[in-house]
Amino acid sequence: MSTKYETMYILRPDLTDEIIDQTITRYQTLLAEQGAAPVETQHRGKRRLAYELKKFKEGIYVQMNYDAPTTAVAELEKAFRLSEEVIRFLTVREED
Structure with missing residues (x-):
């Protein structure tokens, strides 16, 4: 059974545009391989963080909305870690 999820992740601000695109594609592909569909991705751009994370004051925000089984979310979060x-x-589960 699929459930709607929303995942927001923050990438390091020192990454090149090419690496950012490759990273986003990698996570979209990972979800698709795990049975998620459709994967909507919004590249939110570089923003200032509310507080310093891993010595970074800015981050590149990416949001994904998708329907997926729970196992797909677990695999995605493992890849993030x-x-x-x-x-x-x-990652949050969206209410219907």
């Missing part, structure tokens, strides 16, 4: 590009992430 292992990634050096992601400095913070949050």
